[in-house]
Amino acid sequence: MFQHLRDLWKRISKPRPGIMAFPEIFERFQELMQNHQRVMELMADLGEKSGGEYIFDRKYLADTVEEIHTLLLHMVQGLNLITSNRYLELHPALDRLFVPLEAELRGRLSLSGEMPLIVCLSEAPLDRPELIGGKANNLAVIIQNLQLPVPPGFVITTRAYRLFLEHNQLEERIHAWLESWVAGEQDERQTSRQIQYSILAGVVPQEAATEINRRAEKGGAYWAIRSSAYGEDGELTFAGLHETLLNVSPRGVIRAYKKVLASLYSPEALVYRQKMGILGEEAAMAVLAQEIVPSRASGLVHTLDISGVESDCLVVYASWGLGRTAVEGRGLVDRFLVERDYPHRIRRQEIAAKKTLVRLRTGGGEEVGAVPPEEWAAATLSEGQVYQLVSWALTLERYFKRPQEIEWTANQDGQCFVLQSRGLVLPKAVAPAKQDVYERCAQYHVLFRDTGVVAHAGVGAGLVAQVASDVDMDRFPEGAVLVTKYTAPWLARIVPRAAAIIAERGSAAGHLATIAREFRVPTLVGVKGATELLKDGLKVTVDSKDRIIYDGQVNELLQYELMQSLAFEDAPEFRLLRRLLRRIAPLHLIDPAAPDFSPQGCRSVHDVIRFIHEKAVEELIDLPGLVKRFKGVHIFTLVSDVPLGLKILDLGGGIDPAASGSSLYPEQIRSAPMKALWEGLSGPGVWSTEPIPVDFKGMMSSLTKAWAETPGAATVSGFNLAVITENYMNLHLRLGYHFNLVDARIDPDPQRNHIYFRFVGGVTDMTRRSRRAQLLANILSQYHFKVDTKGDLVVAKVLHLPREDQEYRLRVLGRLIGFTRQLDIQLRSDEDIPEFVDVFFEQNTPARQSTLA
């Protein structure tokens, strides 16, 4: 038996033939870490580019994606070298990601098999108007990003349209008919009749039809079937040219679908497309099916008065019943004029004598009916409803960056819905004369100029509302300018309500900046002194394109921006960038213990590098065991009052060359990151060895662990190892039951610098461990670490900081490692978290008071 064990041990401990020497493995590891870093940087660059400050073209996007691809290939190879090819499945995982990314870049993805024939509005892919049409794209954004109420529905995509044409062999024929019209052989009525007839006679392919019927018959609702052509509600307006069918029974949806498709070739639509010079381009129609709302009242909101009389007002139009009365100008409607400026006073309401309405007919379709006399002169909307519509309308205008025309409806209970939102076409006479915006702006008092970093470019105005805590957030007024010291992630909740954001700190690559870009909120970060100068209630105009903050509302500038022909966010390059980012940036793989933490589970570039990083680090976790197997590797033990039993492996320049024997003293450390961290960890009062009071629950939990150690006692284990060089440190610390990893580089060039901190585990129950994770996240984010937590796992990182800032943060990390090592036992409730955050800050100067941060 003993012999057998000894043989086994020999087999495990003997270096296998072909295995790389340790320094070589470590070199690979470092290379992998550097590539990881570079990919993180490229991803951050791409993110920043979506904020509008940069001018870039498709070539930049293609080059960046290619560079990322190359780096990932190297990383996959590197990991496989370290792990003797245990992760070869990463190669197909890369293909799954990069084949569609490259197809996106070539503009070939939308109509490929990867895109759906039918898709639910709430799950429709964004930034693909060529797939779901302009109208549906706007609605998908309104539901998914702005979270306004929209009746549920689904989209029959342009891919389904093409399939329909193919299935019925229509493409060629339509083309021939159009040609003979252009050649003057037929008039548009004949042409239209021929095409429309053949579409109506066509058969919807089985794979699409089955899915349409399944969705239409679910829930038994009746449907509104609307066109959503590509280009519609975008730069071109096809308003009213295509068919809308209301109150369609579930069984009638397919027929209605074909009717709407046919309307793409109505005589009016043909003439319009010829006039706009787009007849030659392929027309493609997506069709939107939405559940019908039994409307009590419906109408429109214009965010500007198109009569030009009250240029500072929004106009709400409303009538009884369905929307046709207001939308098609069929009858008299109520008009509410509401001031655009906060607090949005209703300036005037003009109540019309509304004697007829359009309503749903039982069994399908619509009909005109009489309004009961007592309702002729009644206001269609309550004041509260008007305010709600106005607030939505301004949100939509802020997001789409153009004056909007919004169709809305209210059900029998008075609950309002957005039916659609599109750019408002202003009659030429009404559009403000193009004035000299430069001269007009020059007359305003400037509060800040050339200050800060652009996180999202744009112009927004409103009253300043400073936010420093959760309480302030609830009081944050719609459309105010958010002014804050930090870009803390918890601010994300109010971003959609802000007209602009100004932060004293933070970076354009940070979490809040990402959210601001998602909601297109003009944002400047790094505006020093903003909270001093911009007090609550002050009205300001933020031009984050030119990094100017004006005192007061600069109407000329706001109008100038609203009248631009194209919001940069809607340019094809920006849409493409956002589509690429969706396949690159999101991180889904957080928890290494989760079953989908695998090459198959990687759904983004970020997932892949996270996976590789984790697996490479895992390999190094076993370093102490690994290192022993290599002869000639000299490992020191650090001699210190802090009882860690830390082993140190120097790969070059990390320690005093004079060091010999097996003991190393802290003053012999030369590695810059190691030195800084150790200063923090061994500082006075950090390594408290007082026994910690353990409450009953904490104690029970500790006792049930087989090798529970006495709280406060020294914790020495074989896992404490630092691999260092002159400017690099990879430190593994196992303290009791939790595990710290710090990977850091301090280079003269800040672009190469990083600190990566990972913390997991603990001795008590999951709730308390999670609390400690919360506490860590809270503290670290105040030092501008980007922090992700999941359960008891904390992953924090900072990038690109100069030497002093790196050292400062490593000292903080050292103190934090000491501070938190027993904290899960002490964190009895969520309320304890802020208290301990305060305790830490009392003992340590936080970033906000430091000159370095």
Add this chain to the structure above:
Amino acid sequence: MQDKLKIMVLDDEPIVCKRLKPALEKLGYEVDTFIRSPEAMHQIQQTSYDIVITDLKMKEIDGMRFLEEVKKQRPQTEVIVITGFATLETAKQSFRKGVFDFIAKPFKLGEIQDVVARAAAKIKGAVA
């Protein structure tokens, strides 16, 4: 009111023109944009521009030839060259042809605004 400086922007990527025009107009310049070099070539025969911003690598007429023509027509016109990273070397050669400055894609709006402001200062200095 002082006369505004006239700027021409020529780049066959429409996004560059679309973004530069409002960004420069806001600074008080008069801006014409072109995405096709022959049209721009035609235009410089008709109108004199104080500043011309041009891409280097374009279909049809190449940026280097275009800027030679600009300089031939009106030597005092300041030319700013936009270039992709790959053509950086060529861009450096363009200095010899009297180019005011060049700027590599992708660039920040603020960067090009600064270069334009310097060119404008030079023009105004020459006039005064």
